[in-house]
Amino acid sequence: MEGVKKGDATRAQIVAAAAELLDSQGYHGTGINAVLSKAGAPRGSLYFHFPGGKDEIAVAAVAQTGEGIRAALVAAFERHKRPEAAVREVFQIFEARLVETEYACGCPISTVSLELSGTDSPVLEACALAYESWTEEIARALEPQLGRKAQDRASLILSLVEGALLIARSTHSLRPLRLAERHCAELIREA
Numbered sequence: 001m002e003g004v005k006k007g008d009a010t011r012a013q014i015v016a017a018a019a020e021l022l023d024s025q026g027y028h029g030t031g032i033n034a035v036l037s038k039a040g041a042p043r044g045s046l047y048f049h050f051p052g053g054k055d056e057i058a059v060a061a062v063a064q065t066g067e068g069i070r071a072a073l074v075a076a077f078e079r080h081k082r083p084e085a086a087v088r089e090v091f092q093i094f095e096a097r098l099v100e101t102e103y104a105c106g107c108p109i110s111t112v113s114l115e116l117s118g119t120d121s122p123v124l125e126a127c128a129l130a131y132e133s134w135t136e137e138i139a140r141a142l143e144p145q146l147g148r149k150a151q152d153r154a155s156l157i158l159s160l161v162e163g164a165l166l167i168a169r170s171t172h173s174l175r176p177l178r179l180a181e182r183h184c185a186e187l188i189r190e191a
Helices: 002-025 032-039 043-049 054-079 083-100 110-116 122-171 175-189
Strands: none
Touching (some): 002 110, 032 043, 032 054, 054 083, 054 122, 083 122, 110 122, 122 175
């Protein structure tokens, strides 16, 4: 029983290390040796937990990261009565992340998505699933106020967030994020 717990911990450390490296270095810039070093895991544990190698690790890391952001969205919408306040909180989370990493990290899914676009990679599929889950959570929260418009507005809001993060990282400025935040609030109020 104790070996299972240690194995679970090792697997979790590998996934967490991969998620961090994928965010800052992208898929192609993240090597297996770097993941193992960051996780403090022996090489044999990699193929024990992830017989599919790098793709399998990346899929797990993207899924975990996507779920973390989905959970943050749910929590923000539960904390705030007004959806625009929840969306503002989400922007603040990403803004803090940009500042803390000196603009090295924005959306942890977009780095990998951009790199693997145009491929049939299972990692890209995991990215798409993460985006879909975020859109669904935003739409679910907006539905009482926006009705049938909720799904379209949720997609538009996510697009604004993603685009603003990319431009903010490129320009080392929070202005694009703050502008997108303001317009997202307007999109919600205009229902």
